[in-house]
Amino acid sequence: MSKSNEIPFVALPVDIFTAMRDILGEYDLSDKEEEFFETLGVRCGRAVVKRTGFTWESDEQLADALVSLWAEVGIGRLTAKDVDKGGVAAEVTDTIESLALGNVGEPSCHFTRGYITGVVSELSSREHMTVEDQCVCEGHPKCVFTVIPL
Ligand SMILES: [Zn+2]
Numbered sequence: 001m002s003k004s005n006e007i008p009f010v011a012l013p014v015d016i017f018t019a020m021r022d023i024l025g026e027y028d029l030s031d032k033e034e035e036f037f038e039t040l041g042v043r044c045g046r047a048v049v050k051r052t053g054f055t056w057e058s059d060e061q062l063a064d065a066l067v068s069l070w071a072e073v074g075i076g077r078l079t080a081k082d083v084d085k086g087g088v089a090a091e092v093t094d095t096i097e098s099l100a101l102g103n104v105g106e107p108s109c110h111f112t113r114g115y116i117t118g119v120v121s122e123l124s125s126r127e128h129m130t131v132e133d134q135c136v137c138e139g140h141p142k143c144v145f146t147v148i149p150l
Pocket residue numbers: 095097098107108109132134135136137142143144
């Protein structure tokens with residue numbers, strides 16, 4: 001087995017995330033970090049829906065579509081269920097941020113949060129926002145997100 005085969009799939013995204021964070025700091029833009037990673041996540045989430053040509057029929061569970069699409073990308077493991085009023089409750093283990101940062105005492109998965117927003121908004125053709133209710137980066141076993149239509 002060559003050495004590159006031993007690198008976990010998630011290693012590259014974690015390295016990219018860490019490098020981007022470092023560079024933002026070097027450019028004195030650490031105060032923009034949350035906004036930057038959320039916006040990046042939204043754009044990547046929308047892009048992956050377009051790229052895969054994945055479509056969602058409105059009589060299907062939006063959460064199921066999100067889970068199927070998440071499996072294509074391989075950034076953490078996601079489970080999700082539909083909730084009232086067009087919302088989705090999602091739980092993710094091994095987000096890029098939780099792997100890169102560990103416990104820093106506050107919810108920190110801004111890219112993942114944006115990514116979920118982008119995927120759900122693009123799939124449903126309706127704007128959504130995502131709140132991270134619990135985070136591994138503040139000591140919880142999983143990251144828990146609520147996705148709400150706007
Ligand atoms: Zn988190």
